[in-house]
Amino acid sequence: MSASRQGPTLTVRGVVLGQGRPKVIVPLTDAHEAGLIAAARRIAASPVDMVEWRVDRFDGRGNRERVRRVAARLRETIGDRPLLFTPRTQDEGGEWAPSPDAYRDVVADACAGGDIDLVDVQYLHPAARRCIETAHAHHVPVIASSHDFQATPALPAIMDQLEAMQSAGADVCKIAVMPHKPEDVATLLAATARAHETARVPLLTMSMGALGGISRLAGQVFGSCATFATLGDEGSAPGQMPLDEVLASLDLIGRGLA
Numbered sequence: 001m002s003a004s005r006q007g008p009t010l011t012v013r014g015v016v017l018g019q020g021r022p023k024v025i026v027p028l029t030d031a032h033e034a035g036l037i038a039a040a041r042r043i044a045a046s047p048v049d050m051v052e053w054r055v056d057r058f059d060g061r062g063n064r065e066r067v068r069r070v071a072a073r074l075r076e077t078i079g080d081r082p083l084l085f086t087p088r089t090q091d092e093g094g095e096w097a098p099s100p101d102a103y104r105d106v107v108a109d110a111c112a113g114g115d116i117d118l119v120d121v122q123y124l125h126p127a128a129r130r131c132i133e134t135a136h137a138h139h140v141p142v143i144a145s146s147h148d149f150q151a152t153p154a155l156p157a158i159m160d161q162l163e164a165m166q167s168a169g170a171d172v173c174k175i176a177v178m179p180h181k182p183e184d185v186a187t188l189l190a191a192t193a194r195a196h197e198t199a200r201v202p203l204l205t206m207s208m209g210a211l212g213g214i215s216r217l218a219g220q221v222f223g224s225c226a227t228f229a230t231l232g233d234e235g236s237a238p239g240q241m242p243l244d245e246v247l248a249s250l251d252l253i254g255r256g257l258a
């Protein structure tokens with residue numbers, strides 16, 4: 001028996017987001033090309049479902065040629081796994097503070113390059129609308145995202161954000177929030193379950209830090225289509241857990257649900 005409604009799905013390179021167990025995404029966070037390719041090789045030999053390149057951490061992020069070359073090399077290295085391109089800005093937990101035009105350019109270049117399968121666009125960014133339009137013009141689906149590293153908004157505010165992302169043209173809506181008490185984790189999970197009842201696109205939500213760990217494992221119960229895990233490094237956000245343990249937990253929790 002399914003715990004909740006069968007929600008909307010998005011298929012990327014044969015990976016169906018929103019169906020079955022949450023898909024596991026491993027972020028590539030190295031600053032250097034050689035380190036990125038080495039990590040991509042480890043990923044290629046693992047059961048990871050999807051790969052995220054956190055391009056904000058790349059030392060060549062402002063250089064179009066270098067970004068293009070690394071995207072092409074990553075594409076080749078990870079084989080048929082979907083590649084998510086994420087230029088996270090400083091105000092949402094990243095390591096880059098580009099001008100709105102630079103943000104739009106890096107998204108547009110990546111989408112035009114043909115090596116990425118999904119792009120993360122922070123829906124509150126001043127260039128968000130232009131980025132979403134450009135991505136769609138290149139047939140690249142958009143994960144609209146929002147990150148609160150300080151706190152967990154109230155349940156209606158989280159639901160409003162998810163709705164605003166859908167209205168903005170998101171193909172997946174992603175929210176990451178910081179809990180300070182167990183109730184905050186419950187709030188994120190309840191908002192996810194509530195939004196999932198009527199969502200028009202798959203949702204991807206998480207409560208960060210050690211307290212929020214359970215939210216990274218329970219997507220199939222509450223309606224989150226994917227989760228981020230680590231493979232041999234410290235990951236890209238607080239609370240991410242090792243890939244093999246995440247996969248085992250997802251199987252355990254999902255047993256009998258699918």
Ligand SMILES: O=C1C[C@@](O)(C(=O)O)C[C@@H](O)[C@@H]1O
Pocket residue numbers: 027052054086088120145147174176206208228236237238240
């Ligand atoms: O948006 C997210 C989610 C995340 O912040 C997390 O908490 O796992 C990790 C980021 O790399 C990713 O872009």
